[in-house]
Amino acid sequence: MRPTIHSYILGFDREAVMKSIRQLLFLYICIVFMAVMCLVGVIKQDEEFSIKENRYLTSRPNFSASGMIDGSYMKQFETYVNEQIPFRSQWILAKSLLQKGMLRQENNDIIAGKNGYLFEKKLSAGVQFNKNMGYLIDFVREYHNKAESITVAAAPNSYGVLAQYLPKGIPNVNQETILNNFLERDTYGNCFVLDLQKTLSKHADEYIYYRTDHHWTTLGAYYAYRAYCEENGFEPVEISNLLEKRIANFTGTYYAKADGFIREPDTITYFEIPIDHMYLPNESKVDLYDVSKASEFDKYATFLYGNYGMVQIDTADGEKDKESILIIKDSYANCLIPFLSYHYNTIYVVDLRYFAGSMGELITDKQPIDILIMNNFSNLTEDKHFYKLLK
Amino acid sequence: MVFSSLLFLFWFLPIFFGIYYLCPSRFRNGVLFLGSILFYAWGEPKYLILIVISIAANYLSGLLIHFFDNRAGIRKACLISILLFDIGLLVVFKYTDFVLENCNRILKTDFNATNIVLPLGISFYTFQIMSYVIDLYRRKIQVEKSILRLGVYLVMFPQLIAGPIVVYSKVAQQLEGRKCSLKDFEDGLKIFILGLGSKVLIANNIGVLWDDFAVIGYENLSMPLAWLGILAFSLQIYFDFNGYSLMAIGLGKMLGFSIPQNFDFPYIAKSVTEFWRRWHMTLSSWFKEYLYIPLGGNQNGKLKTYVNLFIVWSITGLWHGASWNFILWGIFFFVLLAIERAGFGTWLESHTIFARAYTLLSIGCSWMIFALTDFAELRTYASKLFSFQVRMEGINGNVIYYYLGNYGFVLVLGIILSTPILKNWYDKNKSKVAGICLLTFIMLASIAYLVDASYNPFLYFRF
Numbered sequence: 010m011r012p013t014i015h016s017y018i019l020g021f022d023r024e025a026v027m028k029s030i031r032q033l034l035f036l037y038i039c040i041v042f043m044a045v046m047c048l049v050g051v052i053k054q055d056e057e058f059s060i061k062e063n064r065y066l067t068s069r070p071n072f073s074a075s076g077m078i079d080g081s082y083m084k085q086f087e088t089y090v091n092e093q094i095p096f097r098s099q100w101i102l103a104k105s106l107l108q109k110g111m112l113r114q115e116n117n118d119i120i121a122g123k124n125g126y127l128f129e130k131k132l133s134a135g136v137q138f139n140k141n142m143g144y145l146i147d148f149v150r151e152y153h154n155k156a157e158s159i160t161v162a163a164a165p166n167s168y169g170v171l172a173q174y175l176p177k178g179i180p181n182v183n184q185e186t187i188l189n190n191f192l193e194r195d196t197y198g199n200c201f202v203l204d205l206q207k208t209l210s211k212h213a214d215e216y217i218y219y220r221t222d223h224h225w226t227t228l229g230a231y232y233a234y235r236a237y238c239e240e241n242g243f244e245p246v247e248i249s250n251l252l253e254k255r256i257a258n259f260t261g262t263y264y265a266k267a268d269g270f271i272r273e274p275d276t277i278t279y280f281e282i283p284i285d286h287m288y289l290p291n292e293s294k295v296d297l298y299d300v301s302k303a304s305e306f307d308k309y310a311t312f313l314y315g316n317y318g319m320v321q322i323d324t325a326d327g328e329k330d331k332e333s334i335l336i337i338k339d340s341y342a343n344c345l346i347p348f349l350s351y352h353y354n355t356i357y358v359v360d361l362r363y364f365a366g367s368m369g370e371l372i373t374d375k376q377p378i379d380i381l382i383m384n385n386f387s388n389l390t391e392d393k394h395f396y397k398l399l400k
Numbered sequence: 401m402v403f404s405s406l407l408f409l410f411w412f413l414p415i416f417f418g419i420y421y422l423c424p425s426r427f428r429n430g431v432l433f434l435g436s437i438l439f440y441a442w443g444e445p446k447y448l449i450l451i452v453i454s455i456a457a458n459y460l461s462g463l464l465i466h467f468f469d470n471r472a473g474i475r476k477a478c479l480i481s482i483l484l485f486d487i488g489l490l491v492v493f494k495y496t497d498f499v500l501e502n503c504n505r506i507l508k509t510d511f512n513a514t515n516i517v518l519p520l521g522i523s524f525y526t527f528q529i530m531s532y533v534i535d536l537y538r539r540k541i542q543v544e545k546s547i548l549r550l551g552v553y554l555v556m557f558p559q560l561i562a563g564p565i566v567v568y569s570k571v572a573q574q575l576e577g578r579k580c581s582l583k584d585f586e587d588g589l590k591i592f593i594l595g596l597g598s599k600v601l602i603a604n605n606i607g608v609l610w611d612d613f614a615v616i617g618y619e620n621l622s623m624p625l626a627w628l629g630i631l632a633f634s635l636q637i638y639f640d641f642n643g644y645s646l647m648a649i650g651l652g653k654m655l656g657f658s659i660p661q662n663f664d665f666p667y668i669a670k671s672v673t674e675f676w677r678r679w680h681m682t683l684s685s686w687f688k689e690y691l692y693i694p695l696g697g698n699q700n701g702k703l704k705t706y707v708n709l710f711i712v713w714s715i716t717g718l719w720h721g722a723s724w725n726f727i728l729w730g731i732f733f734f735v736l737l738a739i740e741r742a743g744f745g746t747w748l749e750s751h752t753i754f755a756r757a758y759t760l761l762s763i764g765c766s767w768m769i770f771a772l773t774d775f776a777e778l779r780t781y782a783s784k785l786f787s788f789q790v791r792m793e794g795i796n797g798n799v800i801y802y803y804l805g806n807y808g809f810v811l812v813l814g815i816i817l818s819t820p821i822l823k824n825w826y827d828k829n830k831s832k833v834a835g836i837c838l839l840t841f842i843m844l845a846s847i848a849y850l851v852d853a854s855y856n857p858f859l860y861f862r863f
Binding site for chain 1: 413414446612803851
């Protein structure tokens with residue numbers, strides 16, 4: 010073959026190079042790909058915090074001989090490699106699209122339903138649920154004569170209510186049967202079980218659950234609040250009389266987990282409800298909402314400033330039904346509690362996951378008139394902190 | 401370390417191969433040895449010592465067997481003691497708790513479980529090293545005078561952890577010197593990527609279905625779901641294991657080794673006998689070569705043949721795991737193989753459709769025994785396979801639709817790829833644009849799945 014002009018000027022034979030590339034095309038693709046990945050990996054800064062995952066990522070571990078011997082260095086290094094891979098969020102998005110391409114309706118244990126609704130995959134209630142119910146029943150037995158009333162309210166997760174948006178044959182467990190099996194037994198005269206399943210099912214065609222988040226909407230919580238009022242003989246506040254505020258473009262935890270699988274952002278609604286003071290562990294506030302969260306990823310944390318072990322709310326002056334209530338809850342209750350400030354002078358809010366004190370002392374100390382235990386189904390099946398009810 | 405990890409793909413692979421090929425060829429065994437040691441120790445540094453002892457002991461025995469070439473008695477003693485040593489290590493580290501547990505049950509003793517963690521790859525490398533000393537004793541191979549070469553043979557990372565089981569005689573030459581052209585290297589890379597995709601895209605995806613069923617509870621399964629579970633597990637284990645073998649073969653090729661094929665479309669077999677000629681081929685041939693034939697094979701009359709088969713298959717079962725269900729699994733195959741040997745096999749040859757159905761059903765049932773280590777669970781599952789109950793009790797009755805909808809695509813893909821239908825197309829196109837696009841896609845898609853595995857929103861769930 011006659012040498013081309015390139016071979017004179019650049020010192021290589023273009024034809025030969027092209028031929029070699031054609032013959033080993035895949036090898037070259039891999040080498041270029043590897044080189045790009047490694048180069049970017051070296052250049053790019055480690056990402057410290059992952060907003061979507063709500064957690065810190067592992068950075069490069071320091072080498073130590075002891076870590077090498079017991080293997081902890083290797084483990085950490087592997088986590089570091091996994092979490093700091095270049096283009097991580099793009100890879101994760103690509104995987105989500107591939108799941109779709111394979112006609113999967115689920116990604117990372119989130120199931121896509123109709124109308125933009127995402128649901129969690131929940132195949133069994135598990136051992137923890139039975140344990141938690143045991144703690145709950147013991148708690149009611151222990152304290153039923155120390156309060157005027159104890160109400161247990163288990164909030165169903167969206168898949169248990171929004172049957173019309175579920176994909177056909179979704180293998181999730183039936184929350185209703187499981188909850189009823191437990192909650193109907195062992196009742197005392199002053200202990201109630203709020204059947205929120207029934208309450209919310211009546212409003213299944215309304216916007217009572219977020220499409221992209223595991224929480225119910227403020228409207229869903231409001232219906233639960235009305236059910237609570239009915240049980241206790243209170244006159245519920247009408248939301249039409251309240252000043253409504255909105256936070257648009259909310260994509261919640263389900264969306265974060267399924268990442269890019271489906272995207273129909275939600276709107277958070279909250280109502281301006283004046284209070285006297287709200288005491289967080291280290292500071293006090295004069296309102297119920299953290300509006301700075303409206304511009305962050307975790308917009309639901311607007312309600313009550315997020316979750317704390319123990320919060321006290323002194324409600325605004327005015328005629329109230331009762332003196333005080335203790336609410337033992339998870340984040341589902343955060344958007345419901347504001348409504349209760351129309352009925353109690355003081356609201357004690359305890360989140361068992363962050364609560365470090367003794368429940369017995371707290372009840373003796375504060376002497377709440379009513380007690381409300383409000384958790385969502387999923388939390389009841391997974392949370393490992395219910396033992397604190399009996400501490 | 402495992403192949404299907406980002407650490408392996410983006411750190412180990414480029415760094416190792418970079419050093420390996422930049423070194424002059426006389427240093428390559430050393431590089432391969434050190435690299436393999438690092439690969440092994442990454443997950444489990446403490447058992448490194450075991451593998452080193454094993455290399456040293458077998459190397460010395462090899463020298464002794466060679467040295468006493470004309471002293472039959474001593475040679476034999478050397479062989480027996482090293483085999484006892486090798487098997488002893490395997491038994492101690494793999495079966496101690498199993499033995500103690502059964503001892504407690506039968507003799508009413510009261511031993512505490514030792515909770516020894518199974519050293520990675522011990523089942524595989526023990527069999528490999530045994531092939532060396534046995535073949536040396538049989539004078540089939542030359543003694544290996546370099547401890548480095550023997551070490552490389554035993555620890556080379558492609559097949560160290562999960563096979564294929566490469567007998568020493570197959571790679572003896574390549575240990576001394578091997579060539580790998582760029583074309584070979586690229587071919588190996590392609591095989592590796594196919595294996596990676598097989599494991600990450602198919603096996604892992606189908607695996608979710610099987611895991612789901614365990615969470616739902618076998619007692620809640622309807623009959624169609626129970627069969628779907630069997631199908632899923634059959635595909636999962638094939639694509640998992642074959643994927644790993646392909647990755648090993650590919651990596652071997654990239655180093656200049658030719659590692660033997662381990663699977664040959666096992667699910668198209670028309671008898672169980674044929675299945676075992678296509679499934680985990682290196683294991684079956686190892687057992688044939690180093691157990692069945694030494695026992696006498698089929699040379700000592702019918703009864704002895706069946707006894708030998710029984711021994712071989714019980715041990716094959718036990719090799720797969722220290723639990724009774726694996727022994728049962730082996731015996732299940734013994735029964736089928738014995739029936740086929742007794743004449744059923746010839747009948748099957750003339751009834752192809754029945755033969756295929758029978759083979760697939762038998763293998764499916766065998767996987768049920770394989771997958772469920774607990775006999776109570778096994779009973780439950782088996783009863784669900786024949787419950788004739790179409791809908792599920794308790795939860796939503798249409799669950800089958802969900803699983804068919806969600807996994808239909810990957811299951812059909814798995815079924816198609818279990819047959820050689822696409823093999824011709826691939827062989828023709830693997831160096832053309834279409835094939836290269838496909839391989840690139842498989843590579844990128846696999847990486848996307850691997851990266852996503854580290855994506856854990858809600859570590860502090862329900863904030």
